[in-house]
Amino acid sequence: MSGDHNLCLTAEGTIVGRYGGFANKVRAHQAWAIPLPDGLDPATAGPLFCGGITVFNPIVQFDVQPTDRVGVIGIGGLGHMALEFLQAWGCEVTAFSTNPDKEAAARDMGANHFVNSKDPQALEAVANSLDLILATVNADLDWGAYINALRPKGRLHFVGVVPHAIQAQAFALIAGQKSVSGSPLGSPTTVAKMLDFAARHSIAPITETFEFNQVNEAIAHLESGKARYRIVLKH
Known part of the structure; x- marks a missing residue:
């Protein structure tokens, strides 16, 4: 309001x-x-x-660099602001959405790349490419696929409240020194x-x-x- x-x-x-x-x-x-x-x-x-501070806070908290490659899951109330902030921050931004019709809007908001997250091959194509992924959705997804998309020492960070426990394979986290985290405002x-x-x-x-x-x-x-x-x- x-x-x-x-x-x-x-x-x-x-x-x-x-x-x-x-x-x-x-x-x-x-x-x-x-x-x-x-x-x-x-x-x-x-x-x-x-919504704005929810997605801006991790950018500051994790000292995101303009050279970083960052993914945003969900193009909604939180996700659209994340795209705007990250584009202005100088990052290379990848938008993930289950709705391919949102690609044009996501690119207008600042996404350099768009991935239809319903397509397993599209998810596999971005394996080992992202430094940080912001999950803005309130839905249960295949989190292992997104952990797979992280580079070594990458982070999957939650700002959306998913309904159920987050499932992840420990070996993928250990081998790549990857992490899973979350933050509020x-x-x-x-x-x-x-x-x-x-x-x-x-x-x-x-x-x-x-x-x-x-x-x-x-x-x-x-x-x-x-x-x-x-x-x-x-x-």
């Missing part, structure tokens, strides 16, 4: 475990209230404070860094806007899986 003020609040400090997610005013600790830099539109910046310091980076590179979430009195329609649109890619409620 976004309002008309040039100040946004991270979800962790305002909404999680509290009432008022759809309020037009909110009170929060000053440490979690971060001014928007010039150049970021308040009407669309809101999703940066959830980022700190206020990392949020501020993300906002500056987004403003500098004109990065913004792709959003659809609904008037506040259309909140039920907006939720139905989201639940139907038709949202592209974040919904903003406008007061």
